[in-house]
Amino acid sequence: MEFTGFPVAALDFYDDLEMENTKAFWEAHKQVYLESVRRPIEALAAALAPQFGAAKIFRPHRDVRFRADKTPYKTHQGMFVAVAPRTGWYFEISPRGTRVGAGFYEASGPRLAAVRAAIDDDKSGKALARLVRRYEKDGWEIGGDQLKTAPRGYTVDHPRIELLRHKQLFVGRPYGFEADALGADLVERVRTDWEALRPLLTWLTTQPKPEE
Template sequence: MSSSPAAGPTGAFAGFPPAALDFYDDLELDNTRTFWEAHKQAYADHVRAPMLALTEALAPEFGPAKVYRPYRDVRFSKDKTPYKEHQGAIVSTAPATGWYVQVAAPGVRVGAGSYRADGPDLARIRAAIDADHSGRELERILRRLTSAGFEVGGERLKTTPRGWSADHPRIDLLRHKSLFVGRHYGFEPFVHTPELLDHVRDDWRQLRPLVEWLTARVGVLG
């Protein structure tokens, strides 16, 4: 693995080194405790440290982030591999809602949205999609973002949600159980440099209207 530094001497964000992506390439092939114990310092230096530096640099504008632990919860999963094959961080503005950034073997991606809505939260989001004013506002937000090169994702029902008509003008949005918008940077050279901070900051700013729309419906964190 490359020994490129994750951060400068003062802890400033310097990009994710190639070794971060190499680490996840190798972990995908050998997701075992033996591999992890042999390479946990590489994870700490090349993955977690730069993610902490990145989120700390973004915090003054967007708020503090939760940098996820690398361990998978396998209690109720058929997949018993012990470690996540990506490192994510979220700045939450409401339950399971906010801005997101991730590094993994395929590179870096950013996004924002509601990643998991429980029953009452999902009902409020769908009610806002149904209402003409707020529903059309969300459509405008998503059109601007897709025109800027973002992609809309999220878990969607294949059928019409209970209580809604299949000919509703926003039925595609009503089918969403989660709704997020993101962009993949992949292996762009800038992900290995301090310039990545500018890209994440600029994209999170563009995503702010979506975050604010969803937060207004889900409710801020207590």
């Protein structure tokens, strides 16, 4: 299956879903989702798989069991290529267009402690700080939930306190509706940007050393 891009109908579908997030709307427009969103993202995943690995394409239904917001469907479609638990490359299409990113999106206590220990270490921590500065200089956005103060065991004047505060850390950028954000050229843009993010994932999978 060759990737030929996302049709405008994909954006229209999510625009409308944001306005009417109901089972009735979904059932009436399910074929639009399958043809304009699901099939193109499966083709995109297949095109990227030889270089990055198989992607998980997220289900469209929300898990509302423990949420106050009971709207049943996600208003975006994402896919994720894992290189470690909850760590890897990400792609998304939504009413705001497309975007890419990479990083770790959730960490257990021991995993997060290992990441912070690697940030604290002068050699590995400075290497990550250099990476992050380079991404920022190149126009990437640095994201992820952060503590408002220093994590336990670290001081607020630590030279890498901003990185230590992260409970998640990901680097990404929106493509929006640019010429190569939706069409057939999108696959090359994602491929280039995911490759640019590989050093971040290499750091995240080699530098943190969980305690035995």
